[in-house]
Amino acid sequence: MSDEKLVGIVLVSHSARVAESVAELAQGLAGGGTAVPVAPAGGTEGGGLGTSAELIAAAAASVDRGAGVAVLTDLGSAVLTVKALLAEGDELPAGTRLLDAPFVEGAVAAVVTASTGADLAAVEAAATEAYGYRKV
């Protein structure tokens, strides 16, 4: 990519610690390449387990560099809240996309791919492909 704009990554989990830890893991495994903007959005604003639309919107805004924002979620209300925010139209930065991907493996694939300067479609493809990684 010649414009050097990186795709931003948002990690949405019911737990703040899970979101933060997966962000740390993915960035760590991405190694010393270009620093990808990654923001965790875990738990509720009160620090409990759940999903906060406010935290998700703030995280997405914080990683938006103009190349799109890829959102990965764990389950249930995390998925539904992101979908509802996308349907609102003006709650998330333009070019924000919910990725159909496993949370941990998908986050690593997304961050590593984004660190190469890949565009949003390539980041999405890499994260979704993580579903195909069999362990047994």
Added chain:
Amino acid sequence: MLDAEFFRRWMAVTAASVEREAERLTALDSPIGDADHGSNLQRGFTAVAGALEKEAPGTPGAVLLLAAKQLISTVGGASGPLYGTLLRRTGKTLGDAAEVSPEELATALRAGVDAVMALGGAAPGDKTMIDALVPAVDALGDGFAAARAAAEQGAQATTPLQARKGRASYLGERSIGHQDPGATSSALLVAALAEAAGE
């Protein structure tokens, strides 16, 4: 005809009803969910009532869109985006008309329920809010009281069902024998509609 005042009353009655029933909703959510449905919805509809008092939107559609926005951003559980989507799509379908007929509301609510099914992937019989909402919308042609009765009946009929969506679905057969909390709160929403209409 139903004006913005009617829709604000519907939301206010729902907020009062959810507050009154919050403990029962959470109790229903304990054996098959994560015991937060009552408190989550109470937080959401308290925000709805507060926002509507402050902004007093002038059309039925605007009332529902503002309510939806509050639910999506404040509930913190799956019921936020689900109820938010219900009201949002219903409000969008009503457009910017100053008054709507009960028939127009019925059509818009059906679009709202369809949007909830598309978002959550649930169908009738999956032991979800859909099991109260679909019969309510089907009965709305016979009046608000008929819709209330149909929603209540639909909610009660979730008890023998096995959950096929959401956290309760992980419980498999152990979800049988409990009334679904989401169907129960959906019945409250429909009952509030009838109450707002004076029926």
